[in-house]
Amino acid sequence: MKRFESADLRNVVLIGHHGAGKTSLGEAFLFASKSVPKLGAVDDATSNLDFDPEEQKRHMTISTTLGHCEWKKKKLNFLDTPGETNFFAETQSCLHVADGAVAVVSGTDGVEVGLERAWSRADEMKMPRAIFINKLDREHSSFDDTLADIKENLDAKAIPVQMPWGKEAGLKGIVDLISLKTYVYKNDKSGDFTLQDVPGELRDAVVSARNRLVEAVAESDDHLIEVYLETGELSEEELKKGLADAISEAKLFPVMCGSATQMLGIAPLMDIIADELPSPKCGTPVSGNDEHGAPIERIRSETEPFSALVFKTLVDPFVGKLTLCRVYSGTVTPDFHYYNPSRRVRERSAGLFSLNGKKQDPLEGAAAGDLIALAKLKDTHTGDTLCDEKHPIVYTLPALPPPVIAFALHAKTKGDEDKVATALARLVEEDPSLHLGRDEQTKEILLSGLGSIQLEATVDKLRRRYNVEVELLPPKIAYKETIKGRVQNVEGKHKKQSGGRGQFGVCYLHLEPLPRGSGFEFVDAVVGGSVPRQFIPAVEKGIRDRMARGVIAGYPVEDVRVTLVDGKYHDVDSDQRSFEFAGSKGFQAAFRAAKPVLLEPVAEIEVTCPAENMGDVIGDINSRRGRVTGMDNRGKNAVVKAHAPMSRLLRYAADLRSMTSGRGSFTLSPSHNEEVPPDEAAKITAVYKHEEEE
DSSP states (O other), rough: HHHHHGGGEEEEEOOOOTTSSSHHHHHHHHHHSSSSSSSOOTTOOSSOOSSHHHHHTTSOOOOOOEEEEEETTEEEEEEEEOSSSGGGGHHHHHHHHHHEEEEEEEEEBBOOOOHHHHHHHHHTTTTOOEEEETTTTTTTHHHHHHHHHHHHHHHHTTEEEEEEESSSGOOOEEETTTTTTEEOOOTTOOOOOEEOOOOGGGGGHHHHHHHHHHHHHTTTHHHHHHHHHSOOOOOOHHHHHHHHHHHHTTOOOEEEEEEBBTTTHHHHHHHHHHTTTTTTGGGGGEEOOOOTTTTEEEEEEEESOEEEEEEEEEEEEEEEEEEEEEEEEEEOOTTTTEEETTTTTEESSOOEEETTTTTEEEOOOOTTOOEEEOOSSSOTTTEEEEETTSSOBOOOOOOOOOEEEEEEEEETTTTTTTHHHHHHHHHHHHHTOOOEEEETOOOOOOEEOOOOHHHHHHHHHHHHHHHHOEEEOOOOOOOOOEEESEEEEEEEEEEOSSSOEEEEEEEEEEEEEEEOOOOOOEEEETTTTTGGGGHHHHHHHHHHHHHHHHHSOOOOSSEEEEEEHHHHEETTTTOHHHHHHHHHHHHHHHHHHSSSEEEEEEEEEEEEEEEHHHHHHHHHHTTTTOOHHHHHETTTEEEEEEEOOOOOGGHHHHHHHHTTTOEEEEEEEEEEEEEOHHHHHHHHHHHHHHHHOO
């Protein structure tokens, strides 16, 4: 494929909720531009973009796909992003590297949470956007109802530039409010149309809608509002230019309509993208840092030194690794020598490509603004920068959302642990919003992410790609044991005689609590040699070993001070092992007498939800033994801050989703340990005793 100049590039990200039709719209772009010979479809698994078996099985986009086509002598790069909130990190990264967005709204379902989150992020970036009301051929679809929903829940600056002719199965065409022409489509999914005048039954509605469009465009520009107030009208040329300026400055968001699967309204939407959404040259200089961390800027120009940001990594066990980049400056050819200042390594690529799903189209070269794929880079990962070694710069992706759910991973086949770790490392490289860790207390491997669907899809990939079978289990809660009371002179005695040399050791211990987080303190207060000096470390070792295994429920002990005050020994039978046992037994006896309690990990949680759900959220937190610590408002949303036990938050992501119809989100971080209520502690210790007896 030829190299396109920066001015002839358009980079858009398709945003919307799961099921709104983003992938179908991308397929329509490919078919309309004759990039593919047949219209791909999600439902029959012929999609060029959702090619992964997991996506085909679930009928949903799981991983961002890059597509491209040529339209009106411009190269349109589009990023088909997941709409499921479990994969929002992918959408966030794509918004960062695009120059505009197309928001896809289902004409049957209206605005949903996946779009709300992406739109809010685009708002923060002041990103130019167009809106496409999709599925208007479906039963119960409504252009007017969906438009009202858009204005209420997204932005009042959304202004129709089109109207549908017909509804549901009777959808015939699309009326353009600028040219006052009607696109009348053949009923054959070809996308072919003829242009006609506005149908008589729509004239009044079209005139009214066009007047609203003219007013909105006029109000977006000081000069145009003067013209409009003087003449009461704008010429078609003034309207087009004013609309283009308003779109590029994110002052207005044009609303278009049609059906992606029926190829209705696709060509006019692609015209808007090519003609009205900005090229990469329109952006301000991009900010970065030099290798020492000092801030620098790079102009988005082909004449600047080459630089690019890696926003996505695709790893396939058979094809190898593909690295997706946004070129910010300069130009690049297939034989370019890359420098990665993030890791201070040099890289060579096995190829330079544009992608349509998994199809790779070789590129002659790429200019500033293009979205490209590089093959088989060894040491470069998502978030890294590639640049000219003589002019280093480091860019960064926005911080990923923190994980909100964790499961323990267990290999189904004994001995597969190493294979699991290797395969997971590759999947984490592909999706950095996944976190792989190990709980040092429970010894479990923990896989964390943004939702259960994401983690289940990861397990499916492990099985299919790497032939590794694992199961997801709720993680063990890292309880701790401690005491509330003090005891003195508790005896720990170990005596064993079985013929020949025996074992003998006696120690006397004081035990007292320490403040939370203090750990363990051992004090040697022995005088007069009642415990020989060489055996005192053995007493401490026996105590530490017992503390690691717990006393009342099998969990580690913390925040205690043990003082060794006295003891007894035998010249022949005493040894290191004897005093280890004595220390362990003495500690157990003292611990049981010192009002032992269980501590549980408590998390700090911040929930963002629609204001109308705040009461439900607070009530639910209280039911989880949580404690609300603060409340606030953030736009249309309420923010609730609280502390709650980790044991009651294992399923919180799914429960909050259900409680708020998917519109709630939360962050969670470890806070501190608190005492477990007696009734809960009794249940936990009873389980431990039962397991010990068995």
